[in-house]
Amino acid sequence: MTKAPKAAGQYRFHPAVAEWFDTAFAQATEAQRRAWPLIQAGQTTLIAAPTGSGKTLTAFLAAIDALVRESAAAPLPDETRVLYVSPLKALSNDIRVNLLAPLEGIGRALEAHGLPPHGIRAAVRTGDTTQAERNAMRRRAPHILVSTPESLYVLLGSDSGRAMLSKVRTVIVDEIHAVAGSKRGSHLSLSLERLDALCGRPPVRVGLSATQKPISAVAQFLAGAGRDCAVVDVGHVRARDLNLELPPVPLEAVMANDVWERVYDRLAELTVMHRTTLIFVNTRRMAERMARHLADRLGGERVAAHHGSLAKESRLDAEQRLKRGELQVLIATASLELGIDIGDVDLVCQIGSPRSIASFLQRVGRSGHYVGGMPKGRLFPTSRDDLVECAALLDCVRRDELDALRVPPAPLDVMAQQIVAEVACREWGEDALFDLLRRAAPYAGLERRRYDEVLHMLTDGYTSRQGVRGAYLHHDTVSRTLRGRRGGKMTAVMSGGTIPDNADYTVLLEPSGQNIGTVHEDFAVESLAGDVFQLGNTSYRIQRIESGKVRVEDAHGAAPNIPFWIGEAPGRTDELSIGVARLRAEIDHLLAAAPDGEAAIESVVGWLGEHLGLRDDAARQIADYLARSRAALGALPSRDTLVMERFFDESGGMQLVIHAPYGSRVNRAWGLALRKRFCRTFNFELQAAATEDAIVLSLSESHSFPLDEVWRYLKSATAEHILIQALLDAPLFNVRWRWNATTALALPRFTGGRKVAPQLQRMKSDDLLAAVFPDQAACLENIVGERELPSHPLVDQTLDDCLHEAMDSEAWLALLRRMEAGEVRLLSRDLPAPSPLAMEILNARPYAFLDDAPLEERRTQAVMNRRWTDPASTDDLGALDSGAIAAVAGEAWPSPRNSDEMQEALMSLAAITQAEAAAREGWPGWLQSLADSGRATRLRSRDADLWTALERLPCVQAAYPDAGATPPLQARDNGEEWSRDTALVEILRARLSGFGPQTVAAIAGPLALSASTVTIALTQLESEGYVMRGRFTPGTTAEEWCERHLLARIHRYTIRSLRREIEPVERQDFMRFLFEWQHLAPDTQLQGEDALPQALAQLEGFEAAAGAWESELLAARVKDYSSLWLDDLCRAGKIVWTRVGAPASASGGPVRSTPLVLRT
Structure with a gap:
C-alpha cells in the first residue's frame, strides 16, 4: 500500500484500518x-x-x-x-x-x-x-x-x-x-x-x-x-427537541381511563407522523397495556412490547423488526435504555417522569442515534405532581445538570463471593488477597477488620449452628494462607452474580414448549386455567399452572387481562428532587410577589414559557395547581420550607401529611422513623406511606396532639437508632437480607445441579436469619426493650443497604439538623379537606406503603376528594363554616323535656352552672324536682354554683372540696377514689361533649377555675386523643379546644355546605339558562346586523341542514334578521361554510338538507 489515507498519518493506524475508516466516515468525531x-x-x-x-x-x-x-x-x-x-x-x-x-x-x-x-x-x-x-x-x-x-x-x-x-x-x-x-x-x-x-x-x-x-x-x-x-x-450537552405533551383535559392526582384514551390517541397520532417511534414506560405492566391499546389503533403487526420479562427471542425479534422498519412503534422499559442498535428512531416518547435526569437523556438519545443527529423527545405527564416533575426535569436538562454517581463503598456480600471464587482457583496469602481487593476502587477504603470478619465467616461458617459445613475456605493461620474447600468452586460459579433472583413463573407455549417470558408468582398463583392474559402484545389462554411454570396456548386475540409484576420502584434522584424543589420555590416567589391571584397565575405562566419553554396549556396547569396548593397551605414546600397538614377523613380519624420534596429515599426513612415514634408514644400501629414529595400517616381517633410538636418528635442525635428499630419491623430488611445472603453464597441458588425454588429460598433465608439474628425472628411478646443487633458482616451489610441504598439516612439526618438549627421554615396547617398537593400521596401505589396493610384496607381510602377550583376557596380550620359550628354546638347541648331527661343531661355534662340553668325555660323547676327526690343537688362555694346528679357527686365534690351541697346527699360508695386532678379531667371531658369550640377562658369562667388548672386538664385530654386544639371559629385569634367527634361533625357539615354551593341545578333551571345563553328567550334576543357575528360565534362548529341556518337558527336569535347580512359576511370573508363529513355521493352540489358548518 503506497498511499496512506489521511487518518493513518494522524492517528498512526495501519493503512488498511485508516482506509476503511476514511471510506466509511467523513471525519473522526471529537x-x-x-x-x-x-x-x-x-x-x-x-x-x-x-x-x-x-x-x-x-x-x-x-x-x-x-x-x-x-x-x-x-x-x-x-x-x-x-x-x-x-x-x-x-x-x-x-x-x-x-x-x-x-x-x-x-x-x-x-x-x-x-x-x-x-x-x-x-x-x-x-x-x-x-x-x-x-x-x-x-x-x-x-x-x-x-x-x-x-x-x-x-x-x-x-x-x-x-x-x-x-x-x-x-x-x-x-x-x-x-x-x-x-x-x-x-x-x-x-x-x-x-x-x-x-x-x-x-x-x-x-x-x-x-x-x-x-x-x-x-x-x-x-x-x-x-x-x-x-x-x-466531550460533554453531554447536545441540541435536543424536547417538550411536554398533555391531554386536552386537566390532569388530576390519578389519570382516569377516559383520559388515558386521549393519551393513546395522541401517541398513535405521533406514531403516524414519524417513521419509527420508541415509547418508554416505567413498568412492564404499562408496556403491555400500552402495546394493546396502540395495537387497537395502529394494527398489531406495527406495534410491539419490549421488557425484561419477555423471552430473549421475543425481545430480539422486536429489536430486529424495528431496525428493519417493520415496526412503527416499540413500547419498552429500561430494557432498551442503553445503546442497543435498533436502527434509526425518529421520536422518543416518555410516559411519566423517569425519575432520573440521566435515564431521560439516555432514553431520548435513542432518537437521532447517529453522529450529528438531533434527539427528539416528548414527555407525557400522568398526574399533576408528575407534570411539575417533568417540567423540573426539562429545566435540569436546560441547565445541563446531571445525576451524581455514588459508588457503594466496599459491599461485604460481593466481596465474600469474589473471595470464594478466587481462592477456589488458587491459593492466596491473606495479606496479598487483601491488597488485591483494595486495588478495586469501591474497596479502596476497606478496613482490615471488616476483611478479617468476612474471612472468619467464610472459614468458620455463616452461623455457628452450621459449623464448617457451611464454610467455603480453609484458613491456615500458621502460614497465613487461604485455600478453597471442596464444593466452593462449583457453588461460586453456579450461584454467582449480584442480580437478585425473583419468584417469577416461566410461561411456556404449548405444544412446542417455547419460552414466552415470565409472570410474577402472585399473578400466576391467582390465575386459573382458562384465564386469558397478554404477554408481548399477544393473548394467551392458560392451560394449567405447575410449579414455577404456566403452560398456555394461543388465545387468537381474545380480550386479555394484563399481568402484573412486583418490584422495588427506583427513587427519584437527588438532583432531580433539587430541581423540583427549585421550581416550586421560584413559583412560590412569583405567586407571593403578584398583587392578586389572577396576576400571579399569569406571571407564573409567562415565566414558565420564557425560562422553560413550556407551552401555554402545560404552564397554565402548573400555575393553577400550585397556586391552589399555596392558597391552601400558605406556602409551597421546597428544600427550605416544609409544610405539614392534618385533616379529618370520613371515618372520623385524621390524616397527617408532611410535604417534603426530598425524594422517596429521604421520605421513606423519615416516614418509617416517625411511624415508630408514634407507635412508641401512643402504643398504636399506624398505616403510613412515603412518595417522592410527601409522607402520610393515618391517625386513629385515639391520636390528638399539637400539630407543631410533630416537627420535634425526632432528634438528629437519636433518629438513626429509631430508624434502625423501625427498619427491622419493615419487610424491606428481610428482602435485602435474602438478597445479600444469596450474593454472599450463604444461600446457594443451585443445589444438586437444580435451581432452588423461590419458596424454599425464602424459607432458608428466614432460617439463616433466625440463626444469625435471633431477635429478628423472635416472638414479639418475648422481646424486652429493643432488638439487639448482632455483630455479623451480612447483618451489617443489610442495614447499610437499607439505610444508604433503599433510603438515604444521611440526607435525612442532615435535614433534621437543619430543622433543629432553624434553617428550614416549618409550617403546620389544620385543614377542612386535603390540599391539592396531598391528593397524590393519598392515592399512593402499594410500593410506597411503609406497612403491610393491603390497598383495600388503607385508611386513606376514607378521604373524600374535593375538587379545588378557586385558589381563594382554600383555608385552614380557622375558616370552618360558622353556621356548621353553631349547628353542631346546638345539637351537642342537651334539650330535656322532663325531669328524667334533665337528670340524663346532668349525667352527660357532669355539672351545669346555675346561670346556664336559669337561662333555659323549665330547667330550674326540673332541677328542683330532682333535688326534692334526692336525685340531684346544688353545690355552692365562694365562686362556684353548680348542679350535679347524685351519681356524679363524688367526682364533682373532689374537684370542689369546699362547696356545700343543698340538699346534702350521700352518694353510694362504688369504691372509686377521686383526686382533684382526675376529677377536673373527668368534668371537662363531660362538659366539652356539650359545647363546640371554646377558649380556655370560656371553659374556665363558668366553672370558677383558673386558666392554668384548666389547661393542665385539657392537655391530659389531648394526650388521650379526646380533644383537639386550634383556631376553629372564623375570625378568632385565640386558641380553642373542641371534642374531636364534634369537630369531625363540624368538618362534615362544612364540607356538606361547600358541596351544596355547587349542587346541580334542576332541569328546568338549566333549560331556562340555555334559552337565555343562546339568545332564544324573548328578553335576551339579539338585534341588528352587528349582532349577527355574536350569534354565529356561539354556533361555530355546530352542524345543521343548510336550509335551517337562516330560517330557524339565526332568525330565532336575531329579532330582525335578514338573509342579506349573512351574504355580506360571506363575501367579506368573515364567515365560511363547509361540511365535516364526506358527501354520500359525488353527484350534484349541496341541497337544503346538506349538513353544513359555519366558521368565523
Missing part, C-alpha cells in the same frame, strides 16, 4: 480524535461522550488496529486479546454484529492491496451462549471476546476460562454508568482486579459512557484505587 492517541499509548482511558458520538467504535478500532498490525507480522495465535464487557446481554450480541462491519471492511482493504487476511475472530460469551458455542471457544479462543460482567466472573472461575483470559491486553467496559453505582459495578471492579492478577501485565482499560458525574469518581472506578486514568470528556 471523542475519537482525543481518545485514539491515549489508547494507542497504553493509557487507561475514560471516554465520556453523548450517545451517537461513535465512542464504541473509538475503543474497538484502536484494539482492532493493534491486532491487524500483529497479524501483518505473523498469523494471530488463538488467544483472546480484547475483552469487551457490556451490562446487557442484548447489547453484547449487538456489538458483535457491529464488529463485523469494520472487520470485513478492513479485510477487503487488505485483500485489495494483496496483503494477508487479518484472521481476527470475535465471539460472544453470555448466559444465552449455547453449550456448543462455549465448547468451540474452549478449543479455539476468539481474539475479541464480547461478554457481560456475570459471564466474565464465570470465566474467571473456570480453568478453561482463565486460560482464555490470561492473554488479554485490552478491556473495554461499555455503558460504565449503568453499573458503577450499584453492587454489580463493585462485583465487576473485583473481577477486573482478578483479571489483572491472572494476566500478570494488567490490560489497558477503556471505559465508555454517555452521562457521568462526577467524572473523577467514574475515572477512578475504571482505573482502580491509586491509578491514573486519562479522561476524554
Whole structure:
C-alpha cells in the first residue's frame, strides 16, 4: 500500500484500518480524535461522550488496529486479546454484529492491496451462549471476546476460562454508568482486579459512557484505587427537541381511563407522523397495556412490547423488526435504555417522569442515534405532581445538570463471593488477597477488620449452628494462607452474580414448549386455567399452572387481562428532587410577589414559557395547581420550607401529611422513623406511606396532639437508632437480607445441579436469619426493650443497604439538623379537606406503603376528594363554616323535656352552672324536682354554683372540696377514689361533649377555675386523643379546644355546605339558562346586523341542514334578521361554510338538507 489515507498519518493506524475508516466516515468525531492517541499509548482511558458520538467504535478500532498490525507480522495465535464487557446481554450480541462491519471492511482493504487476511475472530460469551458455542471457544479462543460482567466472573472461575483470559491486553467496559453505582459495578471492579492478577501485565482499560458525574469518581472506578486514568470528556450537552405533551383535559392526582384514551390517541397520532417511534414506560405492566391499546389503533403487526420479562427471542425479534422498519412503534422499559442498535428512531416518547435526569437523556438519545443527529423527545405527564416533575426535569436538562454517581463503598456480600471464587482457583496469602481487593476502587477504603470478619465467616461458617459445613475456605493461620474447600468452586460459579433472583413463573407455549417470558408468582398463583392474559402484545389462554411454570396456548386475540409484576420502584434522584424543589420555590416567589391571584397565575405562566419553554396549556396547569396548593397551605414546600397538614377523613380519624420534596429515599426513612415514634408514644400501629414529595400517616381517633410538636418528635442525635428499630419491623430488611445472603453464597441458588425454588429460598433465608439474628425472628411478646443487633458482616451489610441504598439516612439526618438549627421554615396547617398537593400521596401505589396493610384496607381510602377550583376557596380550620359550628354546638347541648331527661343531661355534662340553668325555660323547676327526690343537688362555694346528679357527686365534690351541697346527699360508695386532678379531667371531658369550640377562658369562667388548672386538664385530654386544639371559629385569634367527634361533625357539615354551593341545578333551571345563553328567550334576543357575528360565534362548529341556518337558527336569535347580512359576511370573508363529513355521493352540489358548518 503506497498511499496512506489521511487518518493513518494522524492517528498512526495501519493503512488498511485508516482506509476503511476514511471510506466509511467523513471525519473522526471529537471523542475519537482525543481518545485514539491515549489508547494507542497504553493509557487507561475514560471516554465520556453523548450517545451517537461513535465512542464504541473509538475503543474497538484502536484494539482492532493493534491486532491487524500483529497479524501483518505473523498469523494471530488463538488467544483472546480484547475483552469487551457490556451490562446487557442484548447489547453484547449487538456489538458483535457491529464488529463485523469494520472487520470485513478492513479485510477487503487488505485483500485489495494483496496483503494477508487479518484472521481476527470475535465471539460472544453470555448466559444465552449455547453449550456448543462455549465448547468451540474452549478449543479455539476468539481474539475479541464480547461478554457481560456475570459471564466474565464465570470465566474467571473456570480453568478453561482463565486460560482464555490470561492473554488479554485490552478491556473495554461499555455503558460504565449503568453499573458503577450499584453492587454489580463493585462485583465487576473485583473481577477486573482478578483479571489483572491472572494476566500478570494488567490490560489497558477503556471505559465508555454517555452521562457521568462526577467524572473523577467514574475515572477512578475504571482505573482502580491509586491509578491514573486519562479522561476524554466531550460533554453531554447536545441540541435536543424536547417538550411536554398533555391531554386536552386537566390532569388530576390519578389519570382516569377516559383520559388515558386521549393519551393513546395522541401517541398513535405521533406514531403516524414519524417513521419509527420508541415509547418508554416505567413498568412492564404499562408496556403491555400500552402495546394493546396502540395495537387497537395502529394494527398489531406495527406495534410491539419490549421488557425484561419477555423471552430473549421475543425481545430480539422486536429489536430486529424495528431496525428493519417493520415496526412503527416499540413500547419498552429500561430494557432498551442503553445503546442497543435498533436502527434509526425518529421520536422518543416518555410516559411519566423517569425519575432520573440521566435515564431521560439516555432514553431520548435513542432518537437521532447517529453522529450529528438531533434527539427528539416528548414527555407525557400522568398526574399533576408528575407534570411539575417533568417540567423540573426539562429545566435540569436546560441547565445541563446531571445525576451524581455514588459508588457503594466496599459491599461485604460481593466481596465474600469474589473471595470464594478466587481462592477456589488458587491459593492466596491473606495479606496479598487483601491488597488485591483494595486495588478495586469501591474497596479502596476497606478496613482490615471488616476483611478479617468476612474471612472468619467464610472459614468458620455463616452461623455457628452450621459449623464448617457451611464454610467455603480453609484458613491456615500458621502460614497465613487461604485455600478453597471442596464444593466452593462449583457453588461460586453456579450461584454467582449480584442480580437478585425473583419468584417469577416461566410461561411456556404449548405444544412446542417455547419460552414466552415470565409472570410474577402472585399473578400466576391467582390465575386459573382458562384465564386469558397478554404477554408481548399477544393473548394467551392458560392451560394449567405447575410449579414455577404456566403452560398456555394461543388465545387468537381474545380480550386479555394484563399481568402484573412486583418490584422495588427506583427513587427519584437527588438532583432531580433539587430541581423540583427549585421550581416550586421560584413559583412560590412569583405567586407571593403578584398583587392578586389572577396576576400571579399569569406571571407564573409567562415565566414558565420564557425560562422553560413550556407551552401555554402545560404552564397554565402548573400555575393553577400550585397556586391552589399555596392558597391552601400558605406556602409551597421546597428544600427550605416544609409544610405539614392534618385533616379529618370520613371515618372520623385524621390524616397527617408532611410535604417534603426530598425524594422517596429521604421520605421513606423519615416516614418509617416517625411511624415508630408514634407507635412508641401512643402504643398504636399506624398505616403510613412515603412518595417522592410527601409522607402520610393515618391517625386513629385515639391520636390528638399539637400539630407543631410533630416537627420535634425526632432528634438528629437519636433518629438513626429509631430508624434502625423501625427498619427491622419493615419487610424491606428481610428482602435485602435474602438478597445479600444469596450474593454472599450463604444461600446457594443451585443445589444438586437444580435451581432452588423461590419458596424454599425464602424459607432458608428466614432460617439463616433466625440463626444469625435471633431477635429478628423472635416472638414479639418475648422481646424486652429493643432488638439487639448482632455483630455479623451480612447483618451489617443489610442495614447499610437499607439505610444508604433503599433510603438515604444521611440526607435525612442532615435535614433534621437543619430543622433543629432553624434553617428550614416549618409550617403546620389544620385543614377542612386535603390540599391539592396531598391528593397524590393519598392515592399512593402499594410500593410506597411503609406497612403491610393491603390497598383495600388503607385508611386513606376514607378521604373524600374535593375538587379545588378557586385558589381563594382554600383555608385552614380557622375558616370552618360558622353556621356548621353553631349547628353542631346546638345539637351537642342537651334539650330535656322532663325531669328524667334533665337528670340524663346532668349525667352527660357532669355539672351545669346555675346561670346556664336559669337561662333555659323549665330547667330550674326540673332541677328542683330532682333535688326534692334526692336525685340531684346544688353545690355552692365562694365562686362556684353548680348542679350535679347524685351519681356524679363524688367526682364533682373532689374537684370542689369546699362547696356545700343543698340538699346534702350521700352518694353510694362504688369504691372509686377521686383526686382533684382526675376529677377536673373527668368534668371537662363531660362538659366539652356539650359545647363546640371554646377558649380556655370560656371553659374556665363558668366553672370558677383558673386558666392554668384548666389547661393542665385539657392537655391530659389531648394526650388521650379526646380533644383537639386550634383556631376553629372564623375570625378568632385565640386558641380553642373542641371534642374531636364534634369537630369531625363540624368538618362534615362544612364540607356538606361547600358541596351544596355547587349542587346541580334542576332541569328546568338549566333549560331556562340555555334559552337565555343562546339568545332564544324573548328578553335576551339579539338585534341588528352587528349582532349577527355574536350569534354565529356561539354556533361555530355546530352542524345543521343548510336550509335551517337562516330560517330557524339565526332568525330565532336575531329579532330582525335578514338573509342579506349573512351574504355580506360571506363575501367579506368573515364567515365560511363547509361540511365535516364526506358527501354520500359525488353527484350534484349541496341541497337544503346538506349538513353544513359555519366558521368565523
